[in-house]
Structures are given as structure tokens and as C-alpha cells.
Amino acid sequence: METKEQSRLFTAYQKSVVIILVLAAWSVFPHFMKNNMFLPPFLDIMQTLWEMVRSGEMGKHLLASLRRAGIGLAIAEAAAIPVGIGLGWFARFENYLDPLLTALRNLSVLTILPLFVLFLGIGEVSKTAIIVWGCFFPQLVNTISGVKNVDPVLIQSARSMGMSNFSLFQKVILPGSMTYTLTGFRLSASIALLVLVGAEMLGADFGLGHMIFHYQQAFLIKKMYCGILVMIIVGVVVNTLIARLESRLTIWQDKGNAH
Amino acid sequence: MAKQTSIQGAALETDKRIVAKDVGLVYKIRSRRKKENRTLTALEHVDIEVNKGEFYALVGPSGCGKSTFLYILAGLIKKTSGALYINGHEIHGPDLDRGIIMQQYALFPWRTIRKNVELGLEVKGVKKEERERIALGFIDLVGLSEFADRYPYELSGGMKQRIAIARALAYDPDVLLMDEPFAAVDEQTRETLHDELLRIWEKTNKTIIFVTHSIDEAVFLADRVAVMTPSPGSIKEVVDINLGRPRVSGHIKSTQAFSMLRHRVWELLQNSGETADAGAGAAADFDVSEVISESAVL
Ligand SMILES: Nc1ncnc2c1ncn2[C@@H]1O[C@H](COP(=O)(O)OP(=O)(O)OP(=O)(O)O)[C@@H](O)[C@H]1O
Numbered sequence: 001m002e003t004k005e006q007s008r009l010f011t012a013y014q015k016s017v018v019i020i021l022v023l024a025a026w027s028v029f030p031h032f033m034k035n036n037m038f039l040p041p042f043l044d045i046m047q048t049l050w051e052m053v054r055s056g057e058m059g060k061h062l063l064a065s066l067r068r069a070g071i072g073l074a075i076a077e078a079a080a081i082p083v084g085i086g087l088g089w090f091a092r093f094e095n096y097l098d099p100l101l102t103a104l105r106n107l108s109v110l111t112i113l114p115l116f117v118l119f120l121g122i123g124e125v126s127k128t129a130i131i132v133w134g135c136f137f138p139q140l141v142n143t144i145s146g147v148k149n150v151d152p153v154l155i156q157s158a159r160s161m162g163m164s165n166f167s168l169f170q171k172v173i174l175p176g177s178m179t180y181t182l183t184g185f186r187l188s189a190s191i192a193l194l195v196l197v198g199a200e201m202l203g204a205d206f207g208l209g210h211m212i213f214h215y216q217q218a219f220l221i222k223k224m225y226c227g228i229l230v231m232i233i234v235g236v237v238v239n240t241l242i243a244r245l246e247s248r249l250t251i252w253q254d255k256g257n258a259h
Numbered sequence: 260m261a262k263q264t265s266i267q268g269a270a271l272e273t274d275k276r277i278v279a280k281d282v283g284l285v286y287k288i289r290s291r292r293k294k295e296n297r298t299l300t301a302l303e304h305v306d307i308e309v310n311k312g313e314f315y316a317l318v319g320p321s322g323c324g325k326s327t328f329l330y331i332l333a334g335l336i337k338k339t340s341g342a343l344y345i346n347g348h349e350i351h352g353p354d355l356d357r358g359i360i361m362q363q364y365a366l367f368p369w370r371t372i373r374k375n376v377e378l379g380l381e382v383k384g385v386k387k388e389e390r391e392r393i394a395l396g397f398i399d400l401v402g403l404s405e406f407a408d409r410y411p412y413e414l415s416g417g418m419k420q421r422i423a424i425a426r427a428l429a430y431d432p433d434v435l436l437m438d439e440p441f442a443a444v445d446e447q448t449r450e451t452l453h454d455e456l457l458r459i460w461e462k463t464n465k466t467i468i469f470v471t472h473s474i475d476e477a478v479f480l481a482d483r484v485a486v487m488t489p490s491p492g493s494i495k496e497v498v499d500i501n502l503g504r505p506r507v508s509g510h511i512k513s514t515q516a517f518s519m520l521r522h523r524v525w526e527l528l529q530n531s532g533e534t535a536d537a538g539a540g541a542a543a544d545f546d547v548s549e550v551i552s553e554s555a556v557l
């Protein structure tokens with residue numbers, strides 16, 4: 001018989017042991033390499049990271065990146081959710097638009113990156129636009145599915161009470177499509193980070209992507225690793241926050257303990 | 260045209276709760292394979308009169324249009340012909356004077372039980388505290404007080420159906436429309452729910468139109484049982500169930516009067532049932548999901 005406390009400790013152990021081993025190896029192994037210039041020991045990198053944080057350099061880049069990704073994601077969400085709800089509701093339009101959407105959705109962001117540069121240059125607008133583009137489609141497609149998957153029986157039940165279109169939308173369609181919309185949000189957020197780095201490598205004054213690329217070119221390998229590590233941390237934090245939000249907003253769902 | 264019928268409607272005697280006159284319904288069906296549009300006559304010349312406070316059961320072979328008729332009464336489907344009245348006024352669409360209880364419970368999974376029961380009251384514009392008070396009252400009436408703050412997934416089928424009933428009762432409609440509400444629960448639970456429904460009906464004085472497949476259920480519950488013909492459905496005959504009340508299931512069902520009424524309804528279904536499957540078969544090669552999603556968007 002395990003106590004709750006014990007099983008919680010065990011979970012923590014399970015989750016951290018492999019990472020700790022990898023980091024330990026990373027701390028030790030490079031010391032035995034003839035030339036560890038491309039793979040500096042982990043602890044040395046941590047020291048550099050600490051210096052970069054203290055000098056404010058890392059903060060500057062991080063903030064620039066988060067701002068860019070955040071603005072791009074916000075614009076994409078603000079456009080994709082209403083459009084998705086509209087297209088999901090008026091299924092007739094979707095039949096016309098579906099081929100186009102399928103084509104655009106399958107177009108990799110990197111493929112059309114040059115097009116964005118051509119039209120918008122390599123400034124801030126172009127970088128935000130490419131993030132918007134990347135985030136828009138996953139959110140759109142998921143929102144459409146969400147609306148189309150609202151149980152028609154629920155819609156009829158609501159209608160039978162003489163519910164107005166506005167209330168129907170607010171009390172049935174929005175909450176009924178919530179799970180799909182949140183999935184779209186999670187996807188879009190991770191794509192925002194992905195596209196961000198690519199866009200920043202195109203050229204920027206600040207930003208993690210720019211920083212990683214720049215220090216690689218300048219052969220400041222430790223600083224480059226710092227950028228990569230921070231990028232990983234950002235990814236994990238964003239994902240965790242969204243997962244929290246998801247489970248809070250869908251508390252009413254059978255999480256499968258009944259099966 | 261509409262004006263004329265509503266004048267007729269106003270002139271209608273109002274001791275009847277629900278009146279249907281010569282109601283017909285034709286579904287337009289789009290075939291996926293074949294290009295041409297086809298139609299399916301689901302209801303033809305349906306006439307019924309339901310008294311205030313009456314328990315009225317509707318039985319008929321599968322596919323004869325029982326659900327269709329109930330949905331028309333609820334205002335969810337527009338009839339193709341004929342006229343329908345509630346309290347002497349023509350029915351134009353859904354409203355809070357009728358409450359429909361569907362076989363699939365139709366509880367909103369993201370709302371707690373209490374919030375589910377409050378939904379009709381929200382539409383009605385009732386204030387928050389008042390809503391809560393009324394909802395808790397009806398949840399108590401169906402015996403599920405301790406579940407008020409739970410979510411639907413935590414309830415069994417029978418409990419969900421009781422909540423669906425509580426929800427319909429909460430906004431105080433004159434008529435409850437029930438579409439095979441107890442088809443998905445086991446025999447014992449069904450009997451409990453029967454007793455409970457009769458108790459609630461006697462207490463609240465609602466008019467109930469109850470669609471069912473089960474002859475036993477219809478005869479046990481109803482004041483009158485209307486037997487429908489196979490597709491296109493119409494009312495074949497209405498059988499008076501003069502069994503007296505209150506009814507206790509264990510006792511009534513073993514009486515001779517019960518078996519005779521039961522047999523009578525069975526007979527009526529029997530010699531109308533020969534073509535029972537023809538109607539259901541007619542729509543079989545059409546895409547049902549498409550049809551359903553279309554009607555949902557109406
Ligand atoms: N939305 C629809 N569009 C087209 N045809 C429909 C639609 N709904 C039902 N039908 C057809 O109308 C007929 C009556 O259907 P309905 O569901 O009213 O029957 P029912 O008497 O309730 O049957 P059951 O006892 O099996 O529930 C059937 O032939 C069915 O295929």
C-alpha cells in the first residue's frame with residue numbers, strides 16, 4: 001500500500017530522473033573530449049546564462065520574442081475564431097472554401113517565407129505577418145470542427161425553449177465547441193514559437209531566434225546554447241500554462257476515470 | 260392565409276390544450292448518390308385533441324412519424340399542411356409553453372445539473388436567486404438533490420432522464436412532450452420512473468403527450484392511447500384507458516382490464532404493422548447524418 005505522499009514523490013522521481021541523468025552526462029562528458037568547443041559542459045553554459053540574465057541581455061531578447069509571438073498569435077486568434085465559427089455554422093460556405101483552405105493549410109510556412117519578404121520586406125511587419133499566417137490555419141480548422149461537432153440534439157433542445165440566436169450562440173455554440181477551440185489554441189501557440197525563430201533568423205535586432213543565429217555565426221557557442229535552452233523553457237512553460245487552462249475550462253468533461 | 264387561420268384559431272374553443280387538424284408533413288430528402296431531390300411523406304391527415312391535464316400516449320410502428328409529430332408540436336419542424344393549436348392559439352414555433360424531453364436526455368455537459376435545470380428560466384429572464392430556488396425545487400422533486408452541483412457525466416441514464424424532466428418542468432410549460440424518454444433505461448429503473456412521472460404529473464397538473472414503442476408503458480401511464488398507422492403516419496384510433504387512478508404498477512398490470520386494453524392496442528398495431536418496415540426502408544439509402552445536420556440548422 002502506497003501513501004499519497006509516496007506516490008507523489010515517485011511521480012516526481014519518474015518525471016525528473018532522465019533529464020537529470022542527461023544533464024549530468026552533459027556536465028561531465030565534454031571534459032573528456034579533446035575539443036569541446038561545440039559542446040561546452042552544461043555547468044559552464046549555466047554560468048554564461050546567469051551572466052546573460054544579470055546583464056539584462058537575455059531579458060531583452062526574450063521580451064522581444066515573446067512580444068512578437070504574442071502579437072502574432074493574438075491577431076491570428078482574433079481572426080481565426082470568429083471566421084471559424086462563421087464557417088462552421090454556415091456549413092454551405094465551407095463547401096466552397098474547403099479546397100482553398102486545404103491547399104493553404106498544407107502549405108508549409110517556410111515555403112512562403114520568401115513571398116512575405118518580397119511583399120513586406122524583412123521588417124517587423126513581415127515577421128508578425130508570417131507568425132499570424134502560421135497560427136491562423138490550425139485555429140481556423142479546429143474552430144470549424146468544433147462548431148460542426150456541437151451535438152445537434154443540444155441545439156434543438158435549446159431551440160425548443162425558444163432561445164434566441166444570440167443566446168444559442170453564447171450558451172450552446174461557444175461552450176459546445178470549446179474543446180476543439182482550445183486544441184487549436186494549443187497548436188497555434190506552439191506554431192507561433194516555431195515560426196518565430198525562423199522569422200527572427202531572417203534578420204532582427206533583438207529576439208531569441210536572432211540571438212541564437214547571431215552567436216552561432218560569431219562562434220560564441222556558449223551563448224548560442226543559452227538561447228536554445230531559454231527557447232526550450234519558453235516552449236515548456238507555454239505548453240504547461242495552456243494545458244492548465246484547458247483542464248480548467250473543460251472540468252465538466254469525463255476525464256476517463258469511469259472507464 | 261396565415262391571418263385567416265389565426266382568426267380561426269382564436270375562435271377555437273379553448274377547453275382543449277392541444278388540437279391538431281389535418282396536419283401533414285413532407286420531408287425533402289437530398290440523395291447523395293442520385294442527383295434528383297425526393298420527398299417523403301412522413302405524416303398525413305393527423306388529427307388529435309388533447310384535453311387539459313390529460314396524459315396522452317402516442318404509439319405506432321417504427322418510422323411512422325411519431326418523433327416528427329412531436330417535433331412539429333415543439334415547433335422545431337414546420338408542418339407542411341394543416342393547423343396546430345395550443346390553448347386555442349396557433350403554434351408558430353418553439354416557445355416556453357411546451358417542453359420537449361428527448362430520448363437522448365440532451366443535457367448540456369458543460370453545465371452543472373442545477374445550471375441545466377435553470378436554462379429555460381434563463382431564457383425566460385428569471386432573476387438569478389429565483390432561478391436557483393426554482394431549479395433546486397425541481398431537482399428535489401425528482402429526488403436528486405445531492406447531485407445539484409455535479410456534471411451530467413457523473414449521472415446514470417435514468418438520473419439524466421429525471422434531470423431532463425426537471426428541466427422541462429422548471430420553466431413551467433403547459434405541455435410536456437416526451438419522446439420515448441425511458442427507452443434507454445433498464446426495466447426496473449423504468450418502473451420507478453413511471454411511478455415518479457405519474458406522481459409528478461398528478462402534482463403539477465401538466466398535459467403530457469408521451470411517445471413510446473411499448474404498449475405496456477402506454478396503457479399503464481395514459482388516459483388515452485392514440486395508435487398510429489405506418490408511414491405516412493396518421494391517427495388510426497384512440498383508445499380510452501379507463502383504469503382509474505392512482506395506478507400502482509404491480510397491481511394494475513395483473514388485472515384483466517389491463518390485459519384487455521393491452522390486447523386492444525396490440526391488435527390495432529398488428530393489422531397496421533404489415534407494412535411497418537416499408538417507411539423506414541424508404542429513407543435507408545439516404546444520408547441520415549446529412550439530413551439531421553440540415554434540420555438542426557433550421
Ligand atoms: N429530418 C428528416 N429528413 C427526412 N426524413 C426524415 C427525417 N426525420 C425522419 N425522417 C423520416 O420520416 C419518417 C418518420 O420518422 P420519425 O423519426 O418521425 O419516426 P418515428 O415514428 O419516431 O420512428 P421511431 O419509432 O423509430 O422513433 C421515417 O421514414 C424517417 O426516415
Ligand SMILES: [Mg+2]
Pocket residue numbers: 325326327438
Ligand atoms: Mg422516434
